[in-house]
Amino acid sequence: MTIDEQGSESESIGYDLHVNGQTYPVEATLDRNLLGVLRTEIGLTGTKEGCDDCECGACMVLLDGQPVNSCSYLAAQAQGRQITTIEGLGNADQLHPLQECLLAHGGVQCGFCTPGMIISAHALLERNSSPSRDEVGIGLSGNLCRCTGYAKIIDAVLDSASNGSVEPTP
Numbered sequence: 001m002t003i004d005e006q007g008s009e010s011e012s013i014g015y016d017l018h019v020n021g022q023t024y025p026v027e028a029t030l031d032r033n034l035l036g037v038l039r040t041e042i043g044l045t046g047t048k049e050g051c052d053d054c055e056c057g058a059c060m061v062l063l064d065g066q067p068v069n070s071c072s073y074l075a076a077q078a079q080g081r082q083i084t085t086i087e088g089l090g091n092a093d094q095l096h097p098l099q100e101c102l103l104a105h106g107g108v109q110c111g112f113c114t115p116g117m118i119i120s121a122h123a124l125l126e127r128n129s130s131p132s133r134d135e136v137g138i139g140l141s142g143n144l145c146r147c148t149g150y151a152k153i154i155d156a157v158l159d160s161a162s163n164g165s166v167e168p169t170p
């Protein structure tokens with residue numbers, strides 16, 4: 001049992017979450033968001049916490065293939081759904097093509113926004129494999145980046161979609 005900031009008690013319950021093709025038993029109170037459970041209970045820290053208020057996209061994951069801000073989604077509601085985090089798309093030994101393109105185009109600086117960007121870009125390319133520049137911009141409009149100015153990220157996503165024919169933004 002935990003006691004929240006208002007002093008009310010809440011019981012932890014046990015349930016399973018399906019993440020990146022694996023089943024994880026978790027024990028958490030019903031008010032825990034998916035972001036916190038992924039990072040703290042399951043140990044998948046690739047998903048980042050930025051604003052914690054559904055504004056920045058750093059916490060983006062896929063739920064049954066749809067991008068969702070995990071800071072604003074209750075973990076218990078994700079039972080029975082397929083959750084994909086950045087760790088489910090690529091890793092240091094085998095980068096996802098979007099990760100390779102982001103590196104090639106200089107679309108990664110501090111890297112804090114990168115997992116969420118890749119999740120959103122992946123979802124975009126799943127529904128539109130040949131997006132225009134404007135469509136990429138719209139597809140990433142829920143993801144904030146303080147470092148890159150966005151152009152190199154958009155180049156990278158276009159490059160990933162076209163397998164390497166996009167000229168880098170100077």
Ligand code: FES
Nearest residue numbers: 050051052055071
């Ligand atoms: S941490 Fe979830 S949108 Fe910013």
Ligand code: FES
Nearest residue numbers: 110113145146147
């Ligand atoms: S690379 Fe730093 S916030 Fe995007």
